[in-house]
Amino acid sequence: MPAAPGAGPVAAAVTAPARWVWQAAWPVTAVFILSNAATPLYALWQRDIGFTKGTLTVIFAFYIVGLLGSLLVSGVVSDRLGRKPVLLPALGLAIAACAIFATASSVPALIVARLFTGIAVGAVVSAGMAAVTDVAGPARKRLGALLASCAMVFGAGVGPLLAGVLSETLPGPTATVFVVEIALLATAVLAVLRMPVRRPVAPPKGSWVRVPGVPRGSGLQLALGIAVFAPGITATSFVLSLGPSLLSGLLGTTSRALAGVMAFAMFIAATGVQFAVQKLRRRVILMSGAISTTLSMAALAVAVHSSSVPVLLASALLAGAGQGMGQLGGLSLLNSAVPPHRLAEANAALNVGGYVFAGALPVSAGYLSDAVGLTNGATVFAGVLMGLAVIGAAVVAGTRHRAPEPA
Secondary structure (H helix, E strand, O other), X not given: OOOOOOOOOOXXXXXXXXXXXXXXXXXXXXXXXXXXXXXXXXXXXXXXXXXXXXXXXXXXXXXXXXXXXXXXHHHHHHHHHOOHHHHHHHHHHHHHHHHHHHHOOOHHHHHHHHHHHXXXXXXXXXXXXXXXXXXXXXXXXXXXXXXXXXHHHHHHHHHXXXXXXXXXXXXXXOOHHHHHHHHHHHHHHHHHXXXXXXXXXXXXXXXXXXXXXXXXXXXXXXXXXXXXXXXXHHHHHHXXXXXXXXXXXXXXXXXXXXXXXXXXXXXXXXXXXXXXXXXXXXXXXXXXXXXXXXXXXXXXXXXXXXXXXXHHHHHHHHHHHHHHHHHHHHHHXXXXXXXXXXXHHHHHHHHHHHHHHHHHHHHHHHHHHHHHOHHXXXXXXXXXXXXXXXXXXXXXXXXXXXXXXXX
């Protein structure tokens, strides 16, 4: 049965069963498990290899370098060559990153592993999330956006939890989780190989390497998504990067499992809230996301000044909800406005807008905390991000009458 009219050049060739929409989301989840799996383990590598906090920041930065570099290419390539030619090499790089992490005994090895991880994640957030929409088809655009978004945040939460628990309960604390992850990625390869998507038929136009964008007329949808998604993902990135340090200061514990549980709870909140709000209007979802991120940063400031672990946990849960709603609202707007042959590039554009802030601000907060103390550094970060979230809410509120919401 041919694709429905207007389904686009990379739509599924047939109306796939609903189970295939879920299976198409699995490669996204599998790669995002890797994206944060190393987070609880850096203290072990720092102890065994011997490197400074500044070097640790450099290792983190190479993930963003790989991610942003991948986003400049993967969306355009996916829209022109198809989803599978992008996803399969990305999964191969992710498996290579796992092998390097599992055997790492030097800083350069960790840098290469993080770089490969960033490249794989960049490919997945553009081609992988677009593939979920393709398999869902025009009649299930909201389901496609929901599952693509939830696959990302759920995987991001499972990674640190799995690493934290396995590193404290099984031998090989810096290797076991990556052996498990290789097995998960292998199943993702099988899912991609069987994925019912067809190759593009639209002729390529423009440069293959470029800052990703959206077609004329879809700029407002992209701007609205970035306005809320960027502060949200920056908030969760901060919790991931400095959350263990905050827990250590508040509880006097260096438990990797506890840090993993907090990160997992944050991303479970990001996943659950998307199912809860999926039927609301997209701009209501975005406004709610901006409010949640604002409240998260207010709670963070209170937590570090009152040394309150429950308030810190509340901040993490609100941050997760803020990212989840910002991501769902942004993806839904793009899915409704961007044709399938430009969707992967549009997804890449949304993530570039988010990850530029998510990479820069937490790293800046880390250096600031070294200079003025963790409490003051976290407070300044919370104030800056709260301001960005308020601006995001104002952008959503100020444009609600300028363009009707797409169906």
